[in-house]
Amino acid sequence: MAEHVLVPVDESEQSMQALEFALEEYPDATITAFHVIDPADFYAATGIEGGAMANYEQIRENHEQRAENLLGDVRDRADEKGVEIETEHVIGGVSRSIIEYAEEADVDHVAIGSHGRTGASRILLGSVAEKVARRSPVPVTIVR
Template sequence: MYDDILVPTDGSPAADAAVEHAVTLADRFDATVHALYVVDATAYSAIEAGTDVVAEALETEGEDAVARIAEAADDADLPVIESVISGTAYRSILEYADEHGIDMIVMGTHGRRGLDRYLLGSVTERVVRSANQPVLTVRHEGDDADAE
């Protein structure tokens, strides 16, 4: 039923909370886990000086985030594909899912907080509304029900 499961991450605790669910599903269906981090440097485009430094820091953060997912998949003896790409977060997630034959997307309900969320909208919400695949959303236990 599910051969390829995508776990987009932004490195936040909410994104990490989705990993356990994704690995459990992948184990149940003998699926490949796809760990994806999108470097969305456009969110920081107002910073003219040092944009390359910001993008490089985000890429390093992304490599660490997908490595945590890969470790969880490896611990469960599951195949894993790690990807760090650049683009607009929700669009890149949707494009990756379509281009790689993803059967399910598993992601946290909260990620970045504060001004980013209010200015850019919720990445998870946009993915849920637009994905061609089922999307399982996982609430981080540290989130308040009123936070949405």
């Protein structure tokens, strides 16, 4: 039985289904909801020309606030199920950050939504769930 389950979350329904799966299947485990803020999103929002980079700090802060709001919603969902969870967010490459956290935080299982990012970024970056499943040091459950 898993003792520490990592659940990467974003604003997608699939990540929320992965959270629900972890809450139901591992109620006695330490569950960490983990959100990664992709710095590429900062550059997409600011553009790369002119004085737009001056807004970088404000855009980063906005993304961090959205992450805190998302993780607050995740904690509320867990509370409704009577499960206390840990939450954390980092800035970095999404799949790499998930894998590094799994290695460094003594995680023994990852439950991840089948897809979260959509559109061109998913096509260009490939499936985060697939990368995590291939490179994870621990078993991964992909939730549809």
